[in-house]
Amino acid sequence: MLYIGIDLGTSAVKLLLMDEKGDIKKIVSKEYPIFFPNPGWSEQKPEDWYAQTMEGLKELVADCDKNQVKGVSFGGQMHGLVILDENDNVIRPALLWNDGRTAKECDYLNDVIGKEKLSELTANISFTGFTAPKILWIKNNEPENFAKIRKIMLPKDYIAYKLTGVHSTDVSDASGMLLFDVKNRCFSKEMLDICSISEDMMPAVYESYEKIGNILPDIAEELGLNADVIVAAGAGDNAAAAVGTGTVGDGRCNISLGTSGTIFISMNQFGVDKYNALHSFCHADGHYHLMGCMLSAASCNKWWMEDILKTDNFVGEQRAISKLGKNHVFFLPYLMGERSPHNDPNARGTFIGLTMDTTREDMTQAVLEGVAFALRDSFEVAKALGVDIRKTKICGGGAKSPLWKKMIANILGITVEVLANEEGPSMGGAMLAAVAAGEYSNVEEAASKIVKVVDTVEPEPELVELYEERYQKFRKIYPACKDLFGKLN
Numbered sequence: 001m002l003y004i005g006i007d008l009g010t011s012a013v014k015l016l017l018m019d020e021k022g023d024i025k026k027i028v029s030k031e032y033p034i035f036f037p038n039p040g041w042s043e044q045k046p047e048d049w050y051a052q053t054m055e056g057l058k059e060l061v062a063d064c065d066k067n068q069v070k071g072v073s074f075g076g077q078m079h080g081l082v083i084l085d086e087n088d089n090v091i092r093p094a095l096l097w098n099d100g101r102t103a104k105e106c107d108y109l110n111d112v113i114g115k116e117k118l119s120e121l122t123a124n125i126s127f128t129g130f131t132a133p134k135i136l137w138i139k140n141n142e143p144e145n146f147a148k149i150r151k152i153m154l155p156k157d158y159i160a161y162k163l164t165g166v167h168s169t170d171v172s173d174a175s176g177m178l179l180f181d182v183k184n185r186c187f188s189k190e191m192l193d194i195c196s197i198s199e200d201m202m203p204a205v206y207e208s209y210e211k212i213g214n215i216l217p218d219i220a221e222e223l224g225l226n227a228d229v230i231v232a233a234g235a236g237d238n239a240a241a242a243v244g245t246g247t248v249g250d251g252r253c254n255i256s257l258g259t260s261g262t263i264f265i266s267m268n269q270f271g272v273d274k275y276n277a278l279h280s281f282c283h284a285d286g287h288y289h290l291m292g293c294m295l296s297a298a299s300c301n302k303w304w305m306e307d308i309l310k311t312d313n314f315v316g317e318q319r320a321i322s323k324l325g326k327n328h329v330f331f332l333p334y335l336m337g338e339r340s341p342h343n344d345p346n347a348r349g350t351f352i353g354l355t356m357d358t359t360r361e362d363m364t365q366a367v368l369e370g371v372a373f374a375l376r377d378s379f380e381v382a383k384a385l386g387v388d389i390r391k392t393k394i395c396g397g398g399a400k401s402p403l404w405k406k407m408i409a410n411i412l413g414i415t416v417e418v419l420a421n422e423e424g425p426s427m428g429g430a431m432l433a434a435v436a437a438g439e440y441s442n443v444e445e446a447a448s449k450i451v452k453v454v455d456t457v458e459p460e461p462e463l464v465e466l467y468e469e470r471y472q473k474f475r476k477i478y479p480a481c482k483d484l485f486g487k488l489n
Contacts, residue, residue: 001019001020001068001069001070001434001437001439002017002018002019002020002025002064002065002068002069002070003017003018003019003020003069003070003071003072003073003430003431003433003434003437003439004016004017004057004060004061004069004071004072004073004429004430004433005018005072005073005074005075005240005244005423005425005426005427005428005429005430005431005432005433006053006056006057006072006073006074006075006076006156006159006234006426006429007074007075007076007237007240007423007424007425007426007429008049008053008074008075008076008077008155008156008159008237009076009077009237009258009259009425010034010044010077010096010097010098010259010260011031011032011034011259012029012030012031012032012052013029013030013032013049013052013053013056014027014028014029014056014423014425014426015027015028015029015030015053015056015057015060015426016060016423016426016427016429016430017060017061017064017069017430018427018430020434020439021449021450022427022431022449022450022451024421024423024427025064026060026063026064027423027426028056028059028060029056030052030053030055030056031052032044032045032048032049032051032052033045033048034096035093038101040099040100040101040336040337040345041095041099041100041101042095042096042097042098042099042100042336043093043094043095043096043099044080044093044094044096045090045093045094046082046090046093046094046155046158047090049155049158049159050158050159050162053159054222054223057223058222058223061223061224061225066223066224066225066226067226069225069226069229070229070230070433070437070439071229071230071231071232071433071434071436071437071439072163072215072229072230072231072232072429072433073208073231073232073233073234073429073430073432073433073436074156074159074160074232074233074234074235074240074429074432075156075234075235075236075237075239075240075241075244075424075425075426075428075429076154076155076156076157076159076173076234076235076236076237076240076425077096077097077155077156077237078097078154078155078173078176078236078237078238079096079097079129079130079131079134079154079176079177080094080095080096080097080131080154080155081094081095081131081134081135081138081152082094082152082153082154082155082157082158083138083145083148083149083151083152083153084149084150084151084152084153085148085149085150086148086150088150088151088161090158091145091148091149092138092142092145094155095134095137095138096129097129097260097295098129098259098260098295098296098336099128099129099134100128100129100336100337100345101128101137102128102133102134102136102137102345103128103345103346104137104140105126105133105134105136105137105140106126106127106128106130106133106345108136109125109126109132109133109136109178109194110125110126113194115276118178118191119272119276121181121188121190121191122178122179122180122181122182122188122191123175123181123182123183123270123272123280123281124175124178124182124276124279124280124281125276125343126178127178127339127343128337128345129295129339130176130177130178131152131154131176131177131178131179132177132178132179132191132194132195133178135152135195135196135197136195139195139196149197149201150201151167151201151202151203152197152201152202152203153167153169153203154169154173154174154177154236156173156234156236157169157170157173157203160212160231160233160234161203162219163215163216163219163231164212164213164214164215164216164231165213165216166204166212166213166231167203167204168203168204168205168206168212168213168233169202169203169204169205169206169233170205170206170207170208170210170233170234170235170236170284171185171205171206171207171208171282171284172208172235172236172238172239172240172281172282172283172284173234173235173236173239174187174205174282175236175279175280175281175282176236176279176281178191179191179192179195179202180282182270182280182281182282182288183270185205185282186205187199187202187205206233207233207284207286208232208233208234208235208239208240208243208284208285208432208443209232209233209284209286209432209435209436209442209443210232210233210436211230211231211232211233211436212231212232212233213230213231214227214228214229214230214231215227215229215231230433230436230437231433232432232433232435232436232437233432234429234432235284235425235428235429235432236281236284237256237258237424237425238256238262238264238291238293238425239264239281239282239283239284239289239428240284240424240425240426240428240429240432241254241256241258241262241264241395241396241424241425241428242254242264242266242283242284242289242428243284243285243427243428243431243432243443243446243447244395244423244424244425244426244427244428244429244431244451245393245394245395245419245424245427245428245451246393246419246447246448246450246451247264247266247393248266248283248284248285248287248443248444248447249266249268249285249444250266250267250268250269250287251265251266251267251387251388251389252265252266252393253265253266253389253391253392253393253414254392254393254394254395255375255392255393255394255395255399255408255416256297256394256395256396256399256424257297257298257371257394257395257396257397257398257399257404258297258298258395258396258397258398258424259296259297259298259299260293260294260295260296260297260299261293261294261296261297261298261371261374261375261396261398262291262292262293262294263291263292263375263378263379263382263392264289264290264291265289265290265291265382265387265389266283266285266287266288266289267283267287267288267289267290268287268288269287269288270288271288271290271385273290273381273385275341275381277292277340277341277343277378277381278290278291278292278340278341278378278381278382278385279291279292279293279340284428284432284443285442285443285444286442286443290382290385290387291340292339292340292341292375292377292378292379292381292382293339293340293378294333294338294339294340294371294374294375294378295334295335295336295337295338295339296333296334296335296336296349296371297333297371297375297396297398298371298396298397298398299335299336300331300333300335300349300367300370300371301314301367301368301371301398303335304363304364304367305317305364309360309364314401317360317361317364318364318368318401318403318404320361321361321364321365321368321403323365324365324406324407324410324463324466324467325410325463325466325467325469325470326466327362327365327366327369327470328353328355328358328362329351329352329353329354329358329362329363329365329366330351330352330353330366330369330370330373330470330473330474330477331349331350331351331352331363331366331367331369331370332347332348332349332350332352332370332374332477332478332481333349333367333370333371333374334347334348334349334350334374334478335348335349338374340377340378340381341377341378341381342377342478342482344482344485346485346486346488346489347478347481347482347485348485348488348489350477350481351363351366352477353366368401368403368404368407369407369411369470370474371398371404372404372407372408372411372412373411373470373471373474373475375408375411375412376411376412376471377475379412389414390414390415391414391415391416391417391456392408392412392414392415392416392417393416393417393419393453394408394416394417394418394419394422395419395422395423395424396422396424399418399422400422402457405418405457406457407467408457409457409458409459410459410460410463410464410466410467411467411470411471412459413459413464413468414459415456415457415458415459416456416457417453417455417456418453418454418455418456418457419451419452419453419454420451420452420453420454427450431443431446431447431450434446
């Protein structure tokens, strides 16, 4: 049997075809544009997502036995606001997870409604990227569009709707809307009221591994697939990546180095960080997880390489870096503001420590280290909760860099497990489809059979000590700059 995982990312949709054993048969990627109408704003057209997904699907299944394709599911960028009218047409471009325009709405939710109340209702507080403040922004700034809203969806769920005709979401993705009662795995009526929306505007909620429907007959015909191909609800990108890396069950950890960066800790029981520095969400395995999310991770390196250095030789630029733990340059990776643990949309990327002998290699190293240091900020919050993490899986585009993996192992002081494949959300989506189709009895069984660790990167005591000193300096830079960021913006 064959299963398809669709990872609806920020820069591209990546589609993966695997068999029932988890062997990858083909991977296809299709890019689409992202728009920045104003500083700190970030939008995409859902129509572009769908068009490129369909093109990708056609290419993905072109050479396979199409009768063997039994299921499709998703991982997808979280928090984005897709709004549909009474005819299910897109009203306006989607506001993305890294859109920072909702500072006023977040202040209203956190300060007027109150963080304690939000945490009680949703297990989280408001961040600018979350869906609820985006809805309030539309209400406050585009009332004509707000009046047209008949259905509110998340990015991957729009693709699921186009394929099945079903308005659905899953518990992991819905957890990031700030409209969802995470503990009880349902929408919060009180939060919907606070945002002036009704429950019939929301999609039906499924567990990530549950079937939502079958591919529509006309879509099946266009793709050359059987009409009985099932579609499973899927998961938010980080939960899907956790499935794809086997981060299921109690106390497992995964670090994702994609456009954004996350540290993901799976838990069997519901729990909340009392300071809400980490997100508390439902997991795709039927349980829960804590997550720290930074808005710019591998995208920092992409920006530095392509936009500043004007090169695509990522490997060559890293090859010259040798003085680990001894760099005098620091970089704050807050190019789009920051979420965990600072929750500051005004934060900005910053180099500090430059001198006349600073080299190109020093600055490249600082970018990579800055992302790792920022991940450690969230790691420290988890440790303060009593979570004992000795090792982590790793995935995402940045995970292909041996140097970056070495930095993370030594900056966090834990073992980094390298997987046979690092496909993350697309792999997780395909695994969820396999569970929904009955290939595996549950997500944990699928992970135990499919995910394989092929290498480990161990922390080196001397380097851990050097990086400990560097981290203690790094963690003082943001507090020193915080007030200035607000004034600059």
